[in-house]
Structure formats: C-alpha cells, structure tokens
Amino acid sequence: MTMRRGVGLAAFDNHQRTAQQYSDLGSTFLQTHISELTDQLLTFQAALKKFAQSHADEIRSDPVFRSEFVKMCSAIGVDPLASSRANKKGSFWAELLGSDVNDFFFELAVRIIEICRRTRDENGGLMLVEDVKQQINSLPGRPPVSQEDIVRAVDTLAPLGHGFGIVRLANKDFIRSVPQELSRDQAVAIEATQALGYISVPILRDNLNWETARCIAVLDDLVASGLVWVDEQARPKEYWTPSWIRQ
Amino acid sequence: MSTLTSPTSSSTPSTSFPFPSIYSFPPFFTRQPNSQTWTSQLSLWSSLILAYCRYNRIWRIDLNTAIEWDLFNNRDISRSLKLETCREILDSMVKKGDAEWVSGSGSNPSKNTSAIIYWRRPEEWANIIADWIDSTGQKNAILTLYEIAEGDLSYSQDFRGIDATILRKALDVLIRRGQAQIMKSADGEEAGVKFFGSQ
Numbered sequence: 001m002t003m004r005r006g007v008g009l010a011a012f013d014n015h016q017r018t019a020q021q022y023s024d025l026g027s028t029f030l031q032t033h034i035s036e037l038t039d040q041l042l043t044f045q046a047a048l049k050k051f052a053q054s055h056a057d058e059i060r061s062d063p064v065f066r067s068e069f070v071k072m073c074s075a076i077g078v079d080p081l082a083s084s085r086a087n088k089k090g091s092f093w094a095e096l097l098g099s100d101v102n103d104f105f106f107e108l109a110v111r112i113i114e115i116c117r118r119t120r121d122e123n124g125g126l127m128l129v130e131d132v133k134q135q136i137n138s139l140p141g142r143p144p145v146s147q148e149d150i151v152r153a154v155d156t157l158a159p160l161g162h163g164f165g166i167v168r169l170a171n172k173d174f175i176r177s178v179p180q181e182l183s184r185d186q187a188v189a190i191e192a193t194q195a196l197g198y199i200s201v202p203i204l205r206d207n208l209n210w211e212t213a214r215c216i217a218v219l220d221d222l223v224a225s226g227l228v229w230v231d232e233q234a235r236p237k238e239y240w241t242p243s244w245i246r247q
Numbered sequence: 248m249s250t251l252t253s254p255t256s257s258s259t260p261s262t263s264f265p266f267p268s269i270y271s272f273p274p275f276f277t278r279q280p281n282s283q284t285w286t287s288q289l290s291l292w293s294s295l296i297l298a299y300c301r302y303n304r305i306w307r308i309d310l311n312t313a314i315e316w317d318l319f320n321n322r323d324i325s326r327s328l329k330l331e332t333c334r335e336i337l338d339s340m341v342k343k344g345d346a347e348w349v350s351g352s353g354s355n356p357s358k359n360t361s362a363i364i365y366w367r368r369p370e371e372w373a374n375i376i377a378d379w380i381d382s383t384g385q386k387n388a389i390l391t392l393y394e395i396a397e398g399d400l401s402y403s404q405d406f407r408g409i410d411a412t413i414l415r416k417a418l419d420v421l422i423r424r425g426q427a428q429i430m431k432s433a434d435g436e437e438a439g440v441k442f443f444g445s446q
Contacts, residue, residue: 121287198273226283229274233326240274247268 056100063146070101070152108145108153111136113164116177123242124226125178126167126190131246132175147173170194174243180225185218190227190241197244199228200236264302266321267295276319276326278335292336297345301366306410307349310334310360337362344368349412363412372406372417377426379404380442389430389439392418 058065115135119127129150137144154175157164163179170191176182182190192199192207204215219239222228231238269275269291279285299305299318310333313319319328340346341362348359367375376395380386383400395401396409406414418440421427425443432438 119287121283121290124283223281226281229272229279229284229288230277231273231326232277234273238273240272245269245272 052100059100060104061143063144063149066101066104067146067148105149105153105156108136108149109157112150112153112175113157113177116164116175120177121226122245124228125176125180126182126227126243127175127177128243129166129173129175131243134246150175183221185214186221186225186227189218189222193228193239193241193244197247198231198238198240200234200238202236264299270295270321271324273324273326276321276328278329278332289336289339293340293343293345296336296340297364297366300364304408306364306413308337308346308362308364310337310362334359340364363410365413367405369413369416369420372409372413373420373424373426375405376417377421377442379406386442389441391439395440 129147154166165176167174167176201215204210228239279288314330346362346364349361401407428441430438430441
C-alpha cells in the first residue's frame with residue numbers, strides 16, 4: 001500500500017476533496033472558456049452579419065458569388081435558408097445574414113412554381129432546369145440566375161409536399177412538379193428520348209432489349225401522363241419529348 | 248356606295264413570317280390524344296394562326312384553300328395538319344372569340360369552312376378608327392366604308408384593306424358608343440358613316 005493512495009477514512013476524505021477541487025477548477029476553467037467563446041461568437045456574428053450586408057448586392061446579382069457564399073455557410077454549419085418565411089422571426093441565421101439570401105431563394109421558388117404551372121399541359125410536369133432558367137433569365141430587369149440556384153430553390157420546396165423535386169435523367173437536371181414519380185421504365189424511356197428527341201417501339205426494343213409489349217406499355221404510359229407528344233405521321237410512330245421543342 | 252373587295256383567302260401568302268420553334272416540332276401537326284397536351288397544342292396553334300394572319304394581313308381563312316398554306320404544312324419536316332384538326336382548332340378559336348364562322352359557308356351548313364379571323368377584336372378596330380378620325384381631323388365627316396378602308400388617308404393604317412364584315416362590326420361598336428351614325432340618302436339607301444369623334 002502506497003502513501004499516495006491513502007487508507008481508511010482519511011484517504012476517502014482526501015479523495016473527495018481532490019475531486020471537488022478538480023471540479024471547482026474545472027468549473028472556473030469552463031466559465032472562463034465560455035465567456036471567451038461567447039465573446040468570440042459575438043465578434044464572429046457581427047462580422048458575418050456585416051459581410052452579408054455589405055455583399056447583399058453581390059449575393060443577389062452574381063450567381064458565382066452566391067454559390068460560394070452558400071458553400072461557405074454550409075462549411076461552417078450554417079444553413080442560410082433554414083428559416084421559413086412563414087415565421088417572420090425566422091432562424092438565428094436568417095436574421096443574422098439579413099433576409100437577402102432567404103428572400104432570393106424564396107422569390108426564385110415562387111417564379112419556378114409559376115413557370116411549372118404555366119407549362120404543365122405542355123410537358124406533363126417534367127421540365128428541364130435549363131429551360132426554366134432560360135425563361136426566368138429572359139425577363140428583363142432582374143439579375144440572372146444559375147442552374148445551381150434553381151436546383152437549390154427547388155430543394156427548399158421538396159419538404160413542403162407540393163410534389164416538387166429534381167430528377168436527374170441522361171445527365172441533365174429536370175424539375176418534376178407533379179406528385180407522381182416516374183417508374184423505372186418511364187425514366188429509362190425518357191432518358192432514351194434525350195438522344196434524338198424521340199423514341200419509338202423499334203428504338204426501345206433494339207436499344208434496351210425490351211419485348212414489344214413492354215415498349216408499347218411504357219409509351220402508352222408516357223402519353224397518358226402527358227410526358228411525350230405523339231407524331232403519327234412518322235412510320236413507325238414517334239414519341240417526342242417536349243424538352244426538344246425549343247432546341 | 249362602292250362595295251369593298253376583301254382580299255381573297257385563296258391567294259397563298261408570301262412568307263418571310265418568322266415561325267416559332269414549335270412549328271418545327273413534328274408532333275405539332277398531329278392531333279394529340281392526351282387531353283391536357285391537346286389543350287396546350289390548341290393554345291399554341293391559336294397563337295400561331297393569329298400571328299400569321301396579322302403578319303400577312305389575312306382577314307379570313309377558307310379551310311379548303313388555307314389547308315395548302317405553309318402555315319399548316321411544314322415542308323422542311325414533311326408534316327401537315329389534317330383538315331379536321333384545323334377545323335377543331337378554328338372551332339376553339341371561335342369559342343374564345345378570336346374568330347367567327349361565316350354562316351352558310353360550304354355546301355353542308357353544319358360543316359363550317361370559312362372563318363373571319365380577329366387578330367384584332369372589333370372593339371380594338373373601333374378604337375383605332377376613332378383615333379384615326381380624331382388625328383386626321385375628320386370629325387363630322389361622312390365617309391363610305393370604301394373610303395375608310397381604301398382611301399388615301401388610311402394608306403398607312405393597320406385597318407387598310409380591312410374585311411368588310413369586320414369593318415361593319417367595328418362601326419357597330421362606335422355606333423353603340425354614340426361615336427358614329429349611319430347616314431342614309433333620300434331613298435333610304437345607306438350613304439356613309441358620320442363620325443362624331445371620341446370625347
């Protein structure tokens with residue numbers, strides 16, 4: 001038995017006291033640390049706010065700058081879109097960064113919804129992000145938006161349950177604005193339309209090795225969903241993607 | 248009173264008309280089976296027909312001859328609109344007030360074949376004519392329909408060569424507004440229109 005360890009009640013007392021001392025020291029240490037952290041956080045908060053405010057114009061008008069800013073926020077664990085417009089107070093960060101970032105994506109989401117609604121009959125609720133971008137940017141008086149902006153704006157809509165989402169087909173981004181998701185066969189068939197603008201029974205059969213019945217079924221499906229336009233003056237019938245209209 | 252001769256719709260319009268991209272989309276010339284797709288197709292055809300008629304100053308479409316126009320036949324992609332589909336489209340335009348069937352056209356009265364195209368509604372024509380009366384100082388003048396449509400003073404006007412039926416409808420609007428009045432000669436024949444000018 002070593003002296004250090006101590007034996008008997010005396011040793012027990014000693015242990016308790018030491019533990020308490022450590023605890024007190026720890027608390028003090030922690031207190032100091034916390035107040036230091038608070039100071040740092042406040043400084044950081046002020047700096048971030050100042051940055052966002054002084055660069056508000058750039059955030060709004062330059063897609064590249066905006067993208068970098070949002071990436072920076074994500075890197076430090078800040079989601080600039082975290083608050084919803086519904087509760088005006090919003091999140092700590094929405095207030096901190098000023099409403100500019102929030103407003104930008106909110107307004108963009110609204111415009112996207114309008115465009116999708118307007119073109120729904122023409123494209124069955126599936127539209128190229130590139131086409132949405134061109135429609136938005138064709139209106140004068142507003143700074144241009146990028147594909148990335150649009151994808152981000154649509155992502156904010158997804159949890160709201162409007163049936164909005166991004167679908168990636170044939171290496172291109174599409175916005176789906178109807179609740180029905182594409183079946184596997186439908187998705188593959190639509191990807192196939194992106195090569196020539198259209199598909200047909202022989203094209204699907206020869207390229208995907210599907211039996212004729214399966215080809216006919218998916219083509220009928222796509223027509224019923226309003227996702228393709230039929231060309232009956234072609235032999236054999238051709239089924240065109242409306243995304244090809246403004247090529 | 249001289250009668251107006253309407254430009255015949257049997258003449259093929261010369262076209263440098265800038266066709267929109269939908270015109271080169273082959274399925275555009277097939278009547279779409281999906282009803283929502285058809286709704287959008289109808290709307291696109293309607294806009295195209297109005298724009299084409301406006302550009303070429305076409306006042307009427309006679310189905311049997313118009314079906315040969317490049318408007319309904321894209322030779323570059325070898326696609327043509329069927330006559331029945333064209334009739335369906337014109338029907339929907341009539342329902343929306345963008346066109347009007349000429350009654351009694353065609354041997355079968357129930358099968359309309361000729362339609363007036365309102366690339367401007369009669370009310371719009373009425374406003375344009377009233378403005379023209381004011382700006383040319385023709386208030387209180389009495390003009391014949393021929394003078395309005397073909398006279399020197401209307402040379403550069405949009406209503407130059409306007410179809411007689413459309414002009415009448417426009418004048419009816421002005422008469423209803425109290426801005427014009429039909430003048431009759433001693434034997435009760437229509438002599439012209441007197442304009443009071445817009446206030």
